[in-house]
Amino acid sequence: MAQTIRFRRHILASALLALISSASVAAQETEPSTEGKTKATELDTVSVTGSRIKRSEVEGPAPVTIITGEQIKAEGFTTVYEALTTLTEATGSVQNDYDWGQSSVNASPLNLRDLGPGRSLLLINGRRVADYPMPYQGKSNFANYNNIPTGIVERIEVLSGGASAIYGSDAVAGVVNVILKKDIDDDTLRARWGTSTEGGRIVKDISWSGGKHGDKWSLAYTFQYFDRGELLAKDRPFMDSELDRPYRASGPEDRFFGTVYQHPSNGIRLRRADGSFYYAPPEGACASNEGEFYTQARHRYDRNTGTVTEQGAYCAQSAVFRYWGLKNGSKDLSGYLYGNYDFDNGLQAWATVGVWKSTGESNTFMTAWGSENFYDPRIEGGTVALNLAKFFTPGQIGGADNALTRSNELSWDLSTGLRGTMFHDRFDWEFSLGRGEYTVEEKFPSIHEARAAEYFLGPSLGVGPDGSTTIRMPNYDRLWYPISQHDYERIAVVGRKRAESWITQGSFTMSGNLFEGWAGPIGFAGTLEMAKQGYKLHPDPNTLGASPVYYTPFGNVEQGGGERKRYAAGVEFKIPLLKTLTLSTAARYDRYDAVADDAATTWNAGLEWRPFSNLLLRGSYATSFRAPDMHFVYADPSVSIADQTDYLTCIRNGRLNGVCNRDDWLVDNPEISREGSEELKYEEGDSFTYGFVWDIIEGLSFSADYWRINLENQIDDVDADQVLKDEAYCLTGQTPDGSPRVAPPSERLCQIQIARVTRNAAGEVTGVVVGPINRAEQSVSGVDMSSRYRLATDHWGTFNFSLNYTHQRSYRSRQYSGDPFLETRDIDRKPRYKGRASVAWDSGKRWNATIFTDWISGTRSDRYGGCTPFADGFRPEAVNGCTDTDPNSPTYNQKTELVDYYNQDRIYWNASAGYKINDNATINLYVSNIFNKHYQDKWCGGFAYCVADPVGREVAAEFVYKLD
Known part of the structure; x- marks a missing residue:
């Protein structure tokens, strides 16, 4: 018979511990003692993220947010990542599926406190995982939260703030510790099917989890299949064309001609190389391309004189972004096993293995090709340079699916260990070893430059009047009219790139009470860690160089790889100073090889004061660090070309019209080389929190905490434009527009930036080296608030209310030491507040339901x-x-x-309901984004920046069956 208890500690800690133990909220009833007072049952000690010392209170000196696996499902989320993005601590944005130049098909990072994806640490069962192999935005490695199957999650604990003194590098903005299931009694089958009510995005999710037990052993297992289709812009007609942008974002030409003025690259065209005239296609040629194109006159409108200049015509697309991928699709298979064995001497052995295999799909545009400049003696006597561009329709390439980039991913993690006690059961200890690997292979469609030039332009017939551009006589029918799939396959190629990352790690941890202090036992924990991590990128060799064989639209191609070792030792103490006052403190030493800094020592301290049994006052201070990301260190040189502005020559020649603009001081396509640096130092930070937890009445608790995180020596790339500006200032002491520079670059920075620019004998820029340096500083602060209320009724069941809210008070930053430390929260369009709330109802019989909402403040308009x-x-x-x-x-x-417009707050509502058919079978219904909200910036000019949620409302049904 279950024992009814009333917790002595505050209600919030009790509720959280109940969630940990059962993944559901159970009714708590009061049982009076013989003295008329409430009986109290002491709680077992548990480990909570942020400390290695076991404790009976979940609430400690720093706030920890807990989400259970069952809560993720009840609140309507299909993946762990979707749930984590609603955390109020996750205020930072990340790369969207439909961003230009997306570099990771099937990966999803998390951005706590908006300090960047790489500055929060992902743990699985308290241990690090292998990084996603391909760099985020081509710069740095990160943890992928998209490969954590929901079926294996027991709970997720999130500590936001510096935690390097416990966990080492990367824990600057916080730690996300995913605790997987270890003890499962029943075999359960789950089958879920869902779709978007506007079409597309079908989801199929099937899982089987269960466990077996013996006298000395236990085994838990989970297997899951997850399939979610890609969402294309053609499935959302309000996002498939430039015509979808609002009228207020249109310019004079758009309004004069009555339609949005199409950009010529979004179609099929033949033009002068300087863009001054477009040669009209033959009559009916545009329409012959499967109805994807129409003939569009090219005009220029002078609003000062009202004159219209005819500039020819071209084939424009009626739905420019029709096949643009809004949300990537994936098919995932995962398996997880956890087992342990108890020996007679009290020793326990355990092992866990997880495998995740995924195939992802994405698309950032329909396949296209643009030519180099050429002369054609049949057009204007061969006196003007020309170029052409061809967009291929689905029929020509063998179907729209052939425009997709496909990824195949495989990650696995194996860990094993021993745990036991020592010194007459005074201390618990655990030794573990683990290995994790992550491999990604991508296949992407592309065009072979040489074959395409031969097919469309014909052979070279010599050199034109400029002495360098070739003479060609193209077959223009191949440009204007559809080509066959066979001909397309003659010029098409499938590029292949691969990347892998790995981590091997071992640790020894012990914890327990050192001795009895004057106000209670002195808790202690110590840990030793050793790890080796590495990664390697294998780009397609045909995409390398400033003039690659394949068409590569996104600039530098990521290259590099390396391996490094890490050693760490840490200690932690919990010291009761008084019966009501406890001090927690920790220190840790970390050393990475292959970095400029030798080692990092971090520490933290926290106080918990309980002046009353229902009130906790708390505060903490922690230092943190982040070792340079491996790709920041080991990136091999990669080359692209891009126009730049020669600020140095401009300033030395007196600045035409008082400024240095690109038209007057253009550097035509110098080589831009990006590479890593082994001279990088550790990023260093600290964090500070203080707040309280108050059990107001029976079942109702409230907490509020102020927090601040500072980060110095932040590593980031310096782009080519900044390098050239710094070079000019360092050599002349002047800026491009003549205005004073608030914070001049240091002597060391000048040496670095000047050395990054290569000039020929005539002083012309021929190359610029870009890459990471320690340069930036940030400070972010805010307030977190949360409340929980539990109401048990005699006839209507149990209601559980929860609320979390974060107000980001400040976001200050500067690029270099000496720059003004500016408040950039609103300037950089960062949210001011974020919240999530839910109401869960359990009838105690057959029915249960949950209503969930999350919201985030509107940021400044794109035109602010x-x-x-x-x-x-x-x-x-x-x-x-x-x-x-x-x-x-x-x-x-x-x-x-x-324009002082702020976009409206984004508010989403989810709901779920479940009905227990019998002891074995349950059916659940889910609706996400109930009111089908998309939220668009009314001033925005391009669709990728306008729409916050392209998916809209989703519905799903789930059948759950427990096997006897």
């Missing part, structure tokens, strides 16, 4: 700080007070208003 347009769409400059200063303009000396 600019000027509203005049009636014809012309926008004056904000630096001129939004006044038109052009005396030739029809709106000369007239003024508009500054």
Whole structure:
């Protein structure tokens, strides 16, 4: 018979411990003692993220958020990552599936406190995992939260704030510890099917979990199949074309001609190389391309004179982004086993293995090809340079699926260990060894440059009048009319790149009470760790170099690889100073090889004061560090080309018109080389929290905590434009526009930046080296609040209410030491607040239901700080007070208003309901984004920046069956 208990400690800690032990909230009833007082049952000690010392209270000196596996399902989420993004601590944005130049098909990072994905630490059962092998945005490695199957999750503990003194590097913004299931009694089958009500995004999820037990052993297992389809822009007609942008974002030409003015690259065209004229396609040619294109006249409109200049015509696309991938698709298979064995001497052996295999799909555009410049003697006598571009329709490439980038991923993790007690059961100890590997292979469609040039342009017939551009006589029918799939296959290639990462690690931990202190036992924990981690990138060799064989639209191709070792030792103490006051403190030593710094020592301290049995006052201070990411260190040089501005030559020649603009001081396609650096130092930070937890009445608790995180020596890339600006300032002491520089670069930075620029004998820029340096500083602060209320009724069941809210008060940053430490929260369009809340109801019989909502504040509009347009769409400059200063303009000396628009708060509602058919079978229904919200920036000019949620409402049904 279950024992009814009333916890002596505060209700929130009790509720959290109940969640940990049962993954559901059970009714708590009061049982009076013979003296008329409430009886108390002492709680077993448990380990909670943020400390290796076991304790009976979940609440400690720093707040920890806990989400259970069952809670993830009840709140309507299909993946662990979706649930984690609703955490109020996760205020930072990450790369979207539909971002330009997306470098990871099937990976999802988490950005705690908006300090960057690499500055929070992911643990699985308290141990590190292998990084995602391919760099985030081509720069740095990160942890993938997308490969954690929901079926194996017992709970997730999130500590936001510095935790390097316990866990080492990367725990700057916090730690996410995913605790997997270890003790499962029943075999359970789950089958879920869902879809979006607007079409697409079908989800199929099947899992089987269970366990076996013996006198001395136990085994838990979970197997899961997850299949979610890709969502394309054609499934969301309001996002498939430039025509979808709002009228207020249109310029004078758009408004004059009555339609959004199509950019010529979004179609099929033949033009002069300088863009001044487009040669019209034959009549009916555009429409012959499967209806994907139409003939569009090319005009230029001068609003000052009202004149229209005809510039030819081209084949424009009716739905520019029709086959753009809005959400990637994937098919995942995963398996997980955990087993342990108890020996007669009290020793326990355990082992766990997890395997995750996935196939992902993404698309960032339909396949296209653009030519180099050429002369054709049949056009204008061969006196003007030309170029052409061809977009291929699905029929020509053998179906839209052939435009997809596909990834195959395999990650596995094997850990084993022994645990027991020592010194007459005074201390618990555990020794573990583990190995994890992660492999990604990607296949991406591309065009072979040489074959395409031969097919479309024909052979080279010599050199044109400029002495370098070739003469060609293209077959223009191949440009204007559809080509066959066979001909497309002659010029098409499938690029292949591969990457792998790995980690081998071992640790020894012991914890227990050293001795009885004056106010209670002195708790102690110690740990020793050793690890080796590495990664290796294998790009397709045909995509390398400034002039690759294949068409590579996204600049530098990631190359590199390396391996490094880590050694660490740490201690932790919990010291009761008084019966009501406890001090927690920890220190740790970490050493990484292959970095400029030798080692890092971090420490933390926290206080817990319980002046009353229902009130906890707490505070903590922690230092933290982050070792340079491996790709920041080991990236091999990779080369691309991109136009730049020669600021040094501009300044030395007196600045035409007082400024250095690219038109006057253009550097035509210098080589841009990116590479890593072994001279990087550790990023260093600290964090501070203080707050309280108050059990207001029976079942109702409230907590509030202030937090602040500081980060120095932040590592980030310096782009080519900044390198050239720094070079110019270091050699002349002047800026491109002549204004004073608030924080001049240091002597050391000048040496670095000058050395990054290569010039020829004539002083022309031929190359710029870019890459990571220690340069930035950030400080972010805010307040976290949470509340829990549990209401048990006699006839209506049990209700559980929860609320979490974060207000980000400040986000300050600077790029270099000496720069102003500016408040950039609103400037950088960061959220001011974020919240999540739920109401869960359990009838105690057959029915249960959950309503969940999360919200995030609207950020500044994409146009914030600019000027509203005049009636014809012309926008004056904000630096001129939004006044038109052009005396030739029809709106000369007239003024508009500054755009001060904030996007509306984004609020989403989910709901679920379950019905227990019998003791074995349950059916659940889920609705996510009940009100089908998409949220668009009304001033935004391009779809990828406009829509917050392209998916909309999703519905799903699930059948759960427990095997006898």
